[in-house]
Amino acid sequence: MKQVAIIGAGPSGMYVAEALLKRDPDCEVTLIERLVSPYGLLRGGVAPDHQKMKSVGVYYERILTQFQDRCHYMGNVSVGTQVALTDLQAWFDAVVIATGASEDRALGIEGESLAGVYPATQFVSWVNGHPDGMGHTFDWTARQVVVIGQGNVAVDVVRLLAKPVSSLRSTDIPESRLAVLATSQIETIYLMGRRGPVQAAFTELELQELGHIDGVTLGFNPLDFELGEACQTELTLPDSNKARKNWATLGTLRQCSPSSGGRSIQIRFFESPVRILGTEHVTGVEFERSMLDGPPGQQRAVGTGVRHVIPADMVFKSVGYRSIPLPGCPFDTKRHVVPNVNGQVVDENGVAVTGLFVAGWAKRGPSGVLGSNKPCGVQTAEALLASLGGEASKPRGGFSQWLLEKGVKWVTFNQWKQVDAYEIQTGQALGKPREKLIAIQDMLGLLR
Ligand SMILES: Cc1cc2nc3c(=O)[nH]c(=O)nc-3n(C[C@H](O)[C@H](O)[C@H](O)COP(=O)(O)OP(=O)(O)OC[C@H]3O[C@@H](n4cnc5c(N)ncnc54)[C@H](O)[C@@H]3O)c2cc1C
Ligand SMILES: NC(=O)c1ccc[n+]([C@@H]2O[C@H](COP(=O)([O-])OP(=O)(O)OC[C@H]3O[C@@H](n4cnc5c(N)ncnc54)[C@H](OP(=O)(O)O)[C@@H]3O)[C@@H](O)[C@H]2O)c1
Structure with a gap:
């Protein structure tokens, strides 16, 4: 099975995952997210008084549950600090950068x-x-x-x-x-x-x-x-x-x-x-x-x-x-995006980097609504599948085993759902949709 890592579980990461999983039954996706919570700016940017918009999260959640055999969530793992891009390139057939624009x-x-x-x-x-x-x-x-x-x-x-x-x-x-x-x-x-x-x-x-x-x-x-x-x-x-x-x-x-x-x-x-x-x-x-x-x-x-x-x-x-560079990945310092052709990352000479892709705000720059990331993600997924062809060379589960040996503890989707349920329950008592846990330590404490 082809192994694909997506860095960032924001809207663009979720749409790339959906497109890959739907198009290729022989593709397995691992979403690696630096926060405990998934969905990027949907949770951390979209205005809190626009709760109707936040319901898009139900759609993203369905991607993770519908394809649970082939779609894995690893929260609380930061690429560039805890794990290097080269590590991912060693363990996956392709890597997609979907890190958004945080600055x-x-x-x-x-x-x-x-x-x-x-x-x-x-x-x-x-x-x-x-x-x-x-x-x-x-x-x-x-x-x-x-x-x-x-x-x-x-x-x-x-x-x-x-x-x-x-x-x-x-x-x-x-x-x-x-x-x-x-x-x-x-x-x-x-x-x-x-x-x-x-x-x-x-x-x-x-x-x-x-x-x-x-x-x-x-x-x-x-x-x-x-x-x-x-x-x-x-x-x-x-x-x-x-x-x-x-x-x-x-x-x-x-x-x-x-x-x-x-x-x-x-x-x-x-x-x-x-x-x-x-x-x-x-x-x-x-x-x-x-x-x-x-x-x-x-x-x-x-x-x-x-x-x-x-x-x-x-x-x-x-x-x-503004996007920030990911160590080891080409970066256009004028446009503040990852240089690419239809989602495939290219180096400073315009030469395609094998197995490296980009989607969302890191690809297009910081504009567009949630839905704009869907066609963008589809384009990236199609370029990725075309470049991989039928080939898969990496072992299933190799990365998670390696992470375990390295002592990096990630948060699974089910663990995130425990935090989610706690927030919703606490919020209900206050008459609001959820009472967020802000500190990552508090989320991890709850899981312990
Ligand atoms: C304030 C604000 C409000 C908005 N409101 C709306 C709205 O109401 N309606 C609408 O349609 N659109 C809205 N948008 C636009 C929408 O949020 C974006 O189009 C969308 O979030 C971009 O998706 P993305 O996945 O590219 O980036 P992001 O949503 O930023 O997701 C990137 C993800 O990557 C993770 N990440 C970053 N670096 C790393 C790393 N090194 N390792 C692992 N993970 C990493 C981040 O934690 C994040 O989860 C809003 C945007 C902003 C800024
Ligand atoms: N409810 C929603 O749907 C929602 C909510 C939030 C965000 N979003 C989306 O998220 C994206 C990002 O939104 P954004 O507001 O950060 O960016 P944006 O839509 O690109 O707006 C940037 C603003 O900054 C101005 N600007 C840029 N440089 C300037 C300068 N040097 N001096 C003065 N003004 C300057 C721009 O003016 P000029 O036009 O003159 O360049 C523009 O008014 C957008 O696509 C937006 O639609 C959507």
């Missing part, structure tokens, strides 16, 4: 390292109870917050900061985080984009939600909505569906009459961050008013020279995620 992209402007300035990735991990978020603290005395970037992650951050804690109690945000959020002094949150309303990266449904938060008002700058000719043309392009929906939604949201008091979300366009101000702690962000340049559909932000400052006590940078 934040830097803005590259002055003041980024001031106290009170945080990558959105940190807040996302913290609020989702991801073990990586354990050490993070934020300044909850802040009254005015600036969020830089207008993707859906930025919208998630703004919404979770704006919502009253009472409306978050039925989510799976850990109790310890809710207690801290309840102390938040936030009054105003700015959601800042460098381009216009037609180019915004967020999507309609996520935008709409901002207009329906109890006690929260929205504010805009009317000047942002004077569309130039190129933007009007852009709205008519066949692939501008998202832009048209956003534009219509913004029109509706602008008509809502603001109620007094409570928190406010200020959505601003055409504002490029120039530098973050402060000596030790952030005091504000200097923005340059921008305008658009280029043909409809490809317009970029360029500066107008007009600058102003928005005072801020806390700043979140939400300008995208």
Whole structure:
């Protein structure tokens, strides 16, 4: 039987596994995951107040149970630290890298390292109870917050900061985080984009939600909505569906009459961050008013020279995620992805690396929703099976035996299900979907 290792049990790893197992009955898959819990950003990134989306986990779970004879989960094993990529290459006929993109992209402007300035990735991990978020603290005395970037992650951050804690109690945000959020002094949150309303990266449904938060008002700058000719043309392009929906939604949201008091979300366009101000702690962000340049559909932000400052006590940078290299694997340091052709990894000369594949955000970069990883995973699986042909050269069970001898203890899928059941049970008593165990040690302690 062909032996395939997939590094990372996030959505892309799960879709590659599914495609391999369905297409080839002679293929056995081992998913190696650094956390105890599977499903990557579905558990640790997707917003905790979007529980409907989290139900995709049922689909992933079915892959592990339906193919349990040929699909093995090894949680709590980190490739690159506990196990080397070369070890996997020795024990498996093919290896798939599905490690996602866990780091934040830097803005590259002055003041980024001031106290009170945080990558959105940190807040996302913290609020989702991801073990990586354990050490993070934020300044909850802040009254005015600036969020830089207008993707859906930025919208998630703004919404979770704006919502009253009472409306978050039925989510799976850990109790310890809710207690801290309840102390938040936030009054105003700015959601800042460098381009216009037609180019915004967020999507309609996520935008709409901002207009329906109890006690929260929205504010805009009317000047942002004077569309130039190129933007009007852009709205008519066949692939501008998202832009048209956003534009219509913004029109509706602008008509809502603001109620007094409570928190406010200020959505601003055409504002490029120039530098973050402060000596030790952030005091504000200097923005340059921008305008658009280029043909409809490809317009970029360029500066107008007009600058102003928005005072801020806390700043979140939400300008995208970034993959990190896996030791021993080729890496494109400009695009921050694993270089590949249709999922097969290639070296710096473009030559295919035998038996090494990549999928998901590590392959395409940090964009796309959960479902985007399915066709991507299928492409990788098909390239892998085509390259292996009918051949299998590695012994069944060789890797797990070797790990045992090395003293590495992994968490099986059934053990993860024990943790899962415990979280759900504890959550039910609190009226929420689950109460997450955050520390890996606590999960392992429960299993002991
Ligand atoms: C904050 C946020 C919210 C999102 N919300 C939504 C949403 O609501 N709806 C939607 O459709 N999409 C959403 N997305 C997009 C979606 O989460 C991604 O498309 C998807 O998670 C990418 O899958 P992936 O498997 O490539 O990466 P990941 O989900 O990051 O999975 C990678 C996995 O690899 C593991 N790993 C990493 N390094 C190693 C290693 N060295 N050894 C072993 N394991 C390793 C990680 O622990 C992780 O489990 C969101 C993304 C973010 C960032
Ligand atoms: N509910 C959901 O479905 C959901 C939730 C969260 C995430 N996701 C998905 O996950 C993926 C990642 O989301 P994301 O929000 O991290 O990334 P994203 O969608 O790529 O958005 C990045 C944002 O950062 C801005 N930006 C980049 N560099 C900048 C700079 N130097 N200065 C100012 N602004 C800058 C971008 O502006 P420009 O457009 O001008 O470059 C854009 O507004 C997306 O595909 C997203 O749809 C989905």
